[in-house]
Amino acid sequence: MKKAALLTAIAMLFSAPAFAQSSGDLLPDLDPAGISAQPVETTMDDGGENGPLRGTVTDDSAWQDTGIAIPAFATNREQPTPANSSGTTALGQELARVVFNDLRNNGLFRPVGPDALPRPSYEQITAPAFSTWQGRSAEMLVQGYVRAGTDGRLTVGCYLYDVALQSELAREGWVVLPSEWRRAAHKCADLVYSRLSGESPFFDSRIAYIAETGPKDNRIKRLAIMDSDGANHRFITNGRATALTPRYSPDYRKIAYLSYTDGNPRIYVYDIETRQQVLVTESSNPTFAPRWSPDGRWILYSMAIGGNTDIYRVSASGGGTPMRLTDSPAIDVGGSYSPDGSQIVFESDRSGAQQCYVMNADGSNQRRISFASGRCATPEWSPRGDQIAFTRIAGDFNVAVMTPSGGNVRVLTNGWQDEAPTWAPNGRIIQFFRSERGSGDSSIWQVDLTGDNLRRLQTPVGASDPAWGPVLP
């Protein structure tokens, strides 16, 4: 019965040439404010000197064990705000909770959150009661404030203090729309993280992924997006057609993903603002495995002609003739640009089994890089350029990293089937998805480059195919 209905649908769609596609199975009710990628305005209106301090951290080696107190952010005046039904005082508590969870959930530092700490007054934000915090064995102190402006926008300030030295290490402030209050908290967590670790920030970023529900033989797969901490979760497709393998454009304005909406596997480029999508290329052949170039100008896709899959490149702005980058009779698939856009790492079974290869961005100079034991699949170049993450298939499927020349392979996970790594914008954390043997239930996990800090991301339903975007502007 179900099969008959499905076949009817396929037959109907078979004859319909679809290039531009409007609604279809796209959900209409996205709140654009919540998914915009507008730059956050940085403010320095707090008197005092100028801008965050820069310098070296006194004790680099032990920063991961650093105790950090993060009390509730203060407010100058209790005011109503669309960001919190209880007003700015309650919002201050929520802001500190977001900072706390960012720093705690990634296994970095030993933070203590606002629910276990006294609340500083507004005046104390710039003049901390250091003796109080020394008594609590806090080494670092993060304080902040939130003010609601007359235009409704929120000003959020964030200060990092060294408690023992009784000195300010960093400060920054942001003006945000009430709907984007969490971004100010992520910016604060990023400030603390990057100041103490010396690494680049990554919390203020988003993830596109596939939400999965239903039994294994009739699974519903929907395109969804969320913030890096799982908040602001939204479905983009309604699940009528299977959606797979999304990738955010570097500016977060578009998502390239695979959909069976016309009965065939095809890559669509979905515009978040207009909620329209177009085929990545006008072809009756199946297209899959979309990837953006770091500058957003190009999209890589894999296309099968007569059963033979090769990698192509097309202008992301539409139009133009696609350029074929590989031409072997084997399966050449995927692809991930080096950060400077000059090279592409991809996967091919031309040797008889899946292995990883590097080529120049124009397809020249193709050479195999993976020679360690096991197979190499789904390679992803780190945004820092120093590592390539991949799915290592050696019995089980695990996430591993290697250098761009294929050396120094390190296996980071040990699940039954861990696959499809995607890098945090700072190249220090990797997300992937894990499938359970039997049920096939999938979930998104993340691990740092040591392999020590592994955790599962909380998602409303099953989750696969994560794709981490860059830090928001």
Add this chain to the structure above:
Amino acid sequence: MNRIVIALTMSSVLALAACKKEPPEEIPPAPRDVSTPAPTPAPAPRGPQPGSQAHFSSAMAGADTIYFDTDQYDIDATDMAALRRQAEYLTQYPSTRATVEGHADERGTRDYNLALGERRANAARAYLVSLGIAESRLRTVSYGEERPVDTASTPAAWARNRRAVTVMID
């Protein structure tokens, strides 16, 4: 051992073909050889419409599906026999069109499995075309690992899921 079995099968096929020469029934004969007798057109008056998916599926009795080894897409002797039965049916009902669906097991990465399903569907389609079925009557689609028929995570289940299935377009 295998070789002997194949040789025996071949000779019996030849014998069958030889006996079957005379009456060119009203149906046009299958293009190349006639390894198996043409499926007697089920004359059930209340049965499914000839040429429909239900009719095809029941007439094939399992021969609508061929199976592959891990990461492979070659058509072996068993697959050829099944595809010949499909070709006979398609020849018998020349107005039908079919989709060849390519599938992979769950023990692969997603993009690779999509490409592998394409390979398998195209291998089956190419064999049907070699038997004289017009290319325009056969489309392919890869479902990768997305549509398992057996949901267990065992080698036996994976073997059942590595398949190409021919489905009538009703």
